[in-house]
Amino acid sequence: MNMSKISYYTEKGLKKLRKKLDQLKDVERPRASQAIAEARDKGDLSENAEYDAAKEAQGLLELEISKLEETLSNARIIDETKLDTSKVLVLSTVKIKNLNNSASMEYKLVAQSEADLAKGKISVDSPIGKGLLGKKVGDIAEISIPNGNVKFEILEISR
Secondary structure, eight states, X not given: OOOOOOEEEOHHHHHHHHHHHHHIIIIIHHXXXXXXXXXXXXXOGGGOHHHHHHHHHHXXXXXXXXXXXXXXXXXXXXXXGGOOOSBOOTTOEEEEEETTTOOEEEEEEEOGGGOBGGGTEEETTSHHHHHHTXXXXXXXXXXXETXXXXXXXXXXXXX
């Protein structure tokens, strides 16, 4: 049995996923069928590489559509106003201090698909994300990263 994972999204993040799904269903799917039909019209299917390629592309597209549909069916919108700021949760913005070098940084914990390090958004599934979850201000999170262990002090949690 496939236990699906519930994932939490902001309203904006969810809209983006829906838009992508609509694009795949309304634009890409008909385009794939069209490509198959055109390849089929070119004659002998046994040696028609174009037909095979079109069928394969359609298969991959359908896989992507069903994956997205599954993600959406397990997606929950997070009401950012009701979120607890006493501890680090998904969508918390956390100000942390690296106790190894005293550098402070700020990250927002987001769903894997919304992670963007350049914008300071880290995935809750990343080592740092996992290490920060559930911590309170003043706690020390010890996180194993590829080049050793880092201790982070939680300075501030906000939304």
